[in-house]
Amino acid sequence: MVGSPRAVVADDSHFMRSVISDILEEGGIDVVAVAKDGREAVEAVTETDPDVVTMDVEMPEMNGIEATERIMSTTPTPILMLSAHTDENADVTFEALEKGAVDFFRKPGGEVSMEMSRLQDQLVEVVESVAAVDPTDSSDVASARTAGSGVGGSGGVTDGTAGADPAGSAAEAAATEYVDDPTVVIGSSTGGPTVVEQVLSDLPLAADLRVLVVQHMPGGFTGRFAERLDARSEYDVREAEDGARIGGGEALIAAGDYHMEVTGYRRGRLRVGLTQDPPVNNVRPAVDVTMETAAERITDPLAGVILTGMGEDGAAGIRAIHGAGGYTVAQDEATSAVFGMPKRAIETGCIDGVAPVNDVAAAVLDAFEVT
Structure with missing residues (x-):
């Protein structure tokens, strides 16, 4: 253009x-x-x-x-x-x-x-x-959207190959041994809703993850977003409330216009608090707030994921998770509608893996597998 x-x-x-x-x-x-x-x-x-x-x-x-x-x-x-x-x-x-x-x-x-x-x-x-988005640039984005709406909670890890067997993938995931009490924090913005849906649909319940999602989205929409994700994944997904707690197999979506902080963590269960503190990176909720507090308080295995979006939100959070010994992933440019947030995260030098959207969940699972 x-x-x-x-x-x-x-x-x-x-x-x-x-x-x-x-x-x-x-x-x-x-x-x-x-x-x-x-x-x-x-x-x-x-x-x-x-x-x-x-x-x-x-x-x-x-x-x-x-x-x-x-x-x-x-x-x-x-x-x-x-x-x-x-x-x-x-x-x-x-x-x-x-x-x-x-x-x-x-x-x-x-x-x-x-x-x-x-x-x-x-x-x-x-x-x-x-x-600035080229809607004809990448078939991967279109296929991710299609797969995201069609996986419907199979829990199979999408590898982007034609003819993949969701049932076989689910069985393979169930047979895999994962570390105890893993947590993943996912951040996204422009172009993110369908991509978050894709990634969450690809995470099998067998991994027993605690999932925190920060999607830049106004109030009044995050509740519906949580309901859609709940229907399309194996995880129990709900909109975050102040003081909410989750354990394995559960996910929280940051509420629109509220920062979501990890306020406590003990024996595989984490607690979040909601605040209306000033915007960070000009946004609220901010990915950095959730990632930085997760890195500070979660003592078990932790991963951070940055998906499509404009701006630099999440870069400081990725740095914090990396500094705490966590695993970090960024969506690649080819499948990102807007390669702003992933690019800024990569530029920190603290990203462990860069993956197309269909492989993001697999990258997270690899980090949590017992070897």
């Missing part, structure tokens, strides 16, 4: 189309077309060949998920979903991510113009990062 990103703005509200377009234009993004429904969005993408689409979830004629599916099948283009804070919109948003949308941004409520103004820098940054 040369020059300013070119965007199509799709929203059924004339007011929101104007507000979003003005914010993007002021941020240096060229809005080449607007659309009031999904059908117009598909036509606009075909006619203008933009670098990015901001897509409202609920629209007449054709909604955001249908438009996303149509665009990705005919004219693959990076799509950022704009979703209101409702349970129904959250469900549709995650479906759109499965259909190929890169990420989503929560639409403001209340005094829309005032809140949008407050969020304008963040929106421009996210749109720019999504515009």
Whole structure:
């Protein structure tokens, strides 16, 4: 992409189309077309060949998920979903991510113009990062999304090879001997939800992991995200609450707008606390907060994983886990929608392994195998 990103703005509200377009234009993004429904969005993408689409979830004629599916099948283009804070919109948003949308941004409520103004820098940054994604660049990303939605809790480790036998992989995992009381902390951002789903689906219950996930995601969506992960993996997954405890076979998802700290660890059970301390790396929840407190308090085997995302969150956390003797993995550039966080983590010199998304879980399991 040369020059300013070119965007199509799709929203059924004339007011929101104007507000979003003005914010993007002021941020240096060229809005080449607007659309009031999904059908117009598909036509606009075909006619203008933009670098990015901001897509409202609920629209007449054709909604955001249908438009996303149509665009990705005919004219693959990076799509950022704009979703209101409702349970129904959250469900549709995650479906759109499965259909190929890169990420989503929560639409403001209340005094829309005032809140949008407050969020304008963040929106421009996210749109720019999504515009930089090449949706046709890697079949690995598409296959990971497909596998992530289809594994459905088989627990088989995906190795990316055609014809892999999930049942055989599960049996192999069950026969493997793992270290006692292992914990893995996973951090991700832009492009992360489907990738986290893939990795968690690939972790077998036989490994008896304690799993902590920090996905940059606003409040109101992390609960639904936890429910989806719970349905798609062998692990008992829930949204973190202050004082929550987990043991082997359980996972916590950091709640939107709260840092998740590891506050205690004893005999294979860990406890977390939620805080609204100031953002770290301009985000809350921050991967660094969870990883650094995990490295400080967990005395049994520990691994840290950094997946796709923009920015540098997680780099300090990886350094802390490495310093505590833990194992560290970063997703590779080819399968990362945005190679920001993994790149920064790798640049610390504290990453033990770099892997495509289909091999991330296997890398973690290798570190926890008894040899």
